[in-house]
Amino acid sequence: MDNFISDISGKQFPLEQRISGASIRQPILKLVKKEYPNFANDKYIAASELMKFKEAYIIEFLKDESGQLSQLDQQVIESFKENRVISASLDGDNKDTERIGDRIADKVAEFGGSWTFIISFVLFLLVWIVFNIYWLNNKGFDPYPFILLNLILSCVAALQAPVIMMSQNRQEDKDRERARNDYMVNLKAELEIRELHEKIDHLIIRKEQELANVQRDQVEKLSYLLKKMEKIEEAFNSR
Secondary structure, eight states, rough: OOEETTTTTEEEEEEGEEEEESSSSSHHHHHHHHHOTTTTTTOOHHHHHHHHHHHHHHHHHHHHSSSSSSHHHHHHHHHHHTTOOOOOOHHHHHTTTTTHHHHHHHHHHHHHSSSHHHHHHHHHEEEEEEEHIIIIIISSOTTTHHHHHHHHHHHHHHHHHHHHHHHHHHHHHHHHHHHHHHHHHHHHHHHHHHHHHHHHHHHHHHHHHHHHHHHHHHHHHHHHHHHHHHHHHHHHTTO
16 A cells, blocks of 8 residues: 655655645645644645644634534534534434333323324213213212212323423423534534535635646747747848
């Protein structure tokens, strides 16, 4: 495998990691030159070494925007370093933190707020009332005014209310977590778009410089040819 020697550390790296100073964007190149003043456009650096300066550039940018780095900003920076998709890791973390009691509370709240529960409960009340009044002639185990039924309804309401509140609290936690995830994903997308714009601007500037150099060389060659033709013409006319 072909290797090259980094001009900032003197270490050997695979050739596919070689990056020239001319291809580095100006904000990051300034950070490299700040730490290594002798680094120039004709020098080379490894991609793994350049990542440290990219991270420093992102940290400076975030500090300029918000004044300080939050824990979410740190996680976004870590995702840049590891080159991983941040949304996939966030979805996995959410699934791992769910408990059995939380899932039961969600199911109870989902069923308690559905038409299935309302219709089933109304049918249960009607069957209970009809069975005690007409079938047992109001002399059964729960005659009118249905004290046992009221006790059951009170117990159901007393148990159902806190379970629904648990589910609502969990939903609020999910909303906060979703907002947190959206912030992290949007921040990383903004940083990547900013980096992409700077890369495109850098490439345009390089191409313009290369085009200017080519035009200058062509003008010099044309000037040289014109002078040669003038000398040939003078020599021909002097005969």
